[in-house]
Amino acid sequence: MTLQQRDKKHLWHPLKQHQLNPDSLAIVKAKDCILIDEEGNEYIDAIASWYTCMFGHCNDYIIEKTYNQMQQLDQIMFSDFTHEPAVKLSEELIKILPKGQNKIFFNDNGSTAVEAGIKMTLQYYFNKGEKRAMFIAFENGFHGDTFGAMGVSGLSVYNGPFEDFLIDVKRIPTPNSSNIQDILNQLKNIVSNYNIAGFIYEPLVQGAAGMQMHDANGLNKILQFFKKHNIITIADEVMTGFGKTGKYFASDYVKTKPDIMCLSKALTAGLIPMAITSCTQDIYDAFLSNDIAKGFFHCHTYSANPVACATAIAGIELLTSAEIQNNIARIIYKHQAFNKRIKNHPKVKTTRHLGVIFALDLNTKMERYGDLRDKLLKFFMQKGVFLRPLGNTIYIQVPYVITNKQLEKVYQAIEEALEIV
Numbered sequence: 001m002t003l004q005q006r007d008k009k010h011l012w013h014p015l016k017q018h019q020l021n022p023d024s025l026a027i028v029k030a031k032d033c034i035l036i037d038e039e040g041n042e043y044i045d046a047i048a049s050w051y052t053c054m055f056g057h058c059n060d061y062i063i064e065k066t067y068n069q070m071q072q073l074d075q076i077m078f079s080d081f082t083h084e085p086a087v088k089l090s091e092e093l094i095k096i097l098p099k100g101q102n103k104i105f106f107n108d109n110g111s112t113a114v115e116a117g118i119k120m121t122l123q124y125y126f127n128k129g130e131k132r133a134m135f136i137a138f139e140n141g142f143h144g145d146t147f148g149a150m151g152v153s154g155l156s157v158y159n160g161p162f163e164d165f166l167i168d169v170k171r172i173p174t175p176n177s178s179n180i181q182d183i184l185n186q187l188k189n190i191v192s193n194y195n196i197a198g199f200i201y202e203p204l205v206q207g208a209a210g211m212q213m214h215d216a217n218g219l220n221k222i223l224q225f226f227k228k229h230n231i232i233t234i235a236d237e238v239m240t241g242f243g244k245t246g247k248y249f250a251s252d253y254v255k256t257k258p259d260i261m262c263l264s265k266a267l268t269a270g271l272i273p274m275a276i277t278s279c280t281q282d283i284y285d286a287f288l289s290n291d292i293a294k295g296f297f298h299c300h301t302y303s304a305n306p307v308a309c310a311t312a313i314a315g316i317e318l319l320t321s322a323e324i325q326n327n328i329a330r331i332i333y334k335h336q337a338f339n340k341r342i343k344n345h346p347k348v349k350t351t352r353h354l355g356v357i358f359a360l361d362l363n364t365k366m367e368r369y370g371d372l373r374d375k376l377l378k379f380f381m382q383k384g385v386f387l388r389p390l391g392n393t394i395y396i397q398v399p400y401v402i403t404n405k406q407l408e409k410v411y412q413a414i415e416e417a418l419e420i421v
């Protein structure tokens, strides 16, 4: 029996209607940008396995550092204990995080990083004796699948069964050059009618919405508004963090910095799951008290797992290296050239790119998980390229170590796909 056949007996996959789509492709090996399936077929991983493996799959340097840590200390509770990898990671991360971030709290995945950010925000005001329970978020944002994260996500097409249990959120459009004054008026109206605790946002690029991009100046004005009204801002950089936008963090493009940040995915380079919620000293200080209950009683068993911390430190070393920074610059240059080549194609409605992220919208209308999207996905796989369209958006988010030849193959596959839609 093949892995694909054995899979069906006991496994339940995420984001899948098993009755309509029972097969899952079995991948047996991955190296750099290449995935190999159980029949030996090779695919270029053009979305870095959901934007995680940005330094390439099974990166030798990261594996070596992780293996060394495994021989030293595997796991220790992070409640009442500490260890070198967590301390070192906090030091290295603070060096590259946007100004103001000063405290590091560990989680297991992007959703729980957001969950902790939401809870920190609510408890910040609770500890100060203020009752604030409502959030503001962008339309079509995505922040994860736990309850708090689902609640603040605007992209809730499949969240029907849970809608009655979600936190209260007011939604605003993402800013562009023409709507910023309308948004600010809308915000004035919201804050004069409701007690708003926080604003959560994916800075500059909304990943799950189809790599939708917005204006840094407009975002800055929105953040300034929240600062003025003492409303906590949470930058969800789970997708955008660690170099994808061309800077270490998307927030680096925006003058006004967040109070809280959510990090995961490329944090541990695709090797081990881990996440972080970072915050300013001011947020942290609101939890200091002689009253135990004012502390942050939120914990995951594997918090700050030493092995995952060692992986993350190795990832930061690579990210800040001249080699990776040069690679990012090379990919940006290639994307610019590809954009010129494709933007006027009759099947292309719009294109956009920032850093190593490139996206185009097709002129055709498509269901998010419908037939045409499945046909495209299959087409790309047959061409040896793993791309996963989101509705009518085809996007690329390649590992930084992709070669020019591999990148050209990805571009060509997209051009050929335009002929079949």
Ligand SMILES: Cc1ncc(COP(=O)(O)O)c(C=O)c1O
Binding pocket: 109, 110, 111, 112, 114, 142, 143, 144, 145, 202, 207, 208, 236, 237, 238, 239, 240, 264, 265
């Ligand atoms: C911006 C953003 N936030 C949160 C999440 C949730 O992360 P996870 O899937 O690790 O729970 C995602 C996942 O794609 C994301 O893109």
